[in-house]
Amino acid sequence: MDVGLIGLGHMGAGMATNILEAGHGLTVYNRTRGKAESLVNKGARSAANFSDACRGEAVITMLADDHAVESVVYGDGGLLSSLRKGATHISCSTISVALSERLAADHAAVGQRFVAAPVFGRPDAAAAGKLFVVAAGAPDAMAAVQPILDAVGQKTVVVSKTPKAANLVKLSGNFLIASVIESLGEAIALVSKGGVDKQLYLEILTSTLFSAPVYKTYGALIANGNFEPAGFAAPLGQKDIRLTLAAAEELRVPLPLASLLRDRFLTLLATGGEKLDWSAIGQLAARDAGADAP
Structure with missing residues (x-):
């Protein structure tokens, strides 16, 4: 798959490495551009802005909180305006149930798909591809992104068709x-x-x-x-x-x-x-x- 990943903190960087090692095409974005260098050396593309990371079949967000996710999704050139129809936003961030519900509705309104896929595990597990993924979303969306979830985690448990349940x-x-x-x-x-x-x-x-x-x-x-x-x-x-x-x-x-x-x-x-x-x-x-x- 061709995917984007926004957020290269302790967790996102390890996830990105495992996505590359699984053979997927990857474009990465982080506010601090230097964090992308090691991934570019491994074959990733560096995005200059949010929209550059949204040109594939899916984009992953791994961010600190609701505010950070909202800025990436709803800001200028954000996911809502940049993802093509049928593409999937995979939210791995630990966010509020209320925001997850809002994201699901707003992505659906513009023909995009939304999967909530927060993870259990510390940075060492992320680096080793040993996270546990708790996922929820429509069956077609889940099927489409399963190869990506397999790359970052040792096990994925789908808990509901409704994304907010995973959060x-x-x-x-x-x-x-x-x-x-x-x-x-x-x-x-x-x-x-x-x-x-x-x-x-x-x-x-x-x-x-x-x-x-x-x-x-x-x-x-x-x-x-x-x-x-x-x-x-x-x-x-x-x-x-x-x-x-x-x-x-x-x-x-x-x-x-x-x-x-x-x-x-x-x-x-x-x-x-x-x-x-x-x-x-x-x-x-x-x-x-x-x-x-x-």
Whole structure:
């Protein structure tokens, strides 16, 4: 396929490399042009603007938030005005349910297709082509873009014909990850202040009760205090919890833990955590307890 990709951050760059290695034609765009150089050396074309990235069968957006996606879709030369009829916008960004619903309607109104395909996985998984893709869209659109999703992920799960459902699943997943981070941080603070070695405690947890990768990955980050460089920055974590709460309010579903997590992220950001990984909320319990940092 001939596709475009807009957004070459930690996740987008790895996805782009795997799309090229799968043999697809690729045009890339990023506000910081220098981020495209290594991909151009691998065979990608560099787009001078949004519209240049929209000349193929599909375009992927992997951007930070609703505002960034809106600027690419609705701005001058954006996707709505540049994609040809029948082409597909694949949104891999973690965005609000409301924006996903709006994008689906607006693309359909001009004869374009829209697939929501947010992903689970950190930058190392993106680089290795091992992301898990949660996708939703019309069956014909899904069939058309499946080769691209296969290139970036190890598994794609189609959850609905309605794109916004994929975004709801993604937000709920990030809420659960943040809940694990908070609970790990509290538990590690407790046993550490009681004199138990953090590394030994983590080994006990992950070899018995909690062997899932999320506990191993984030437990190690918390125990080691390894929050820089950020694989997923704290402001993005705060954004995802805010969007989860917005979706919950719309559906009238109380999420008491999400409200707690919102405040934990605000505390982290208010105390200088802007550049830290979102797992840094896991150090707040130790700070509250007056314990030494990891």
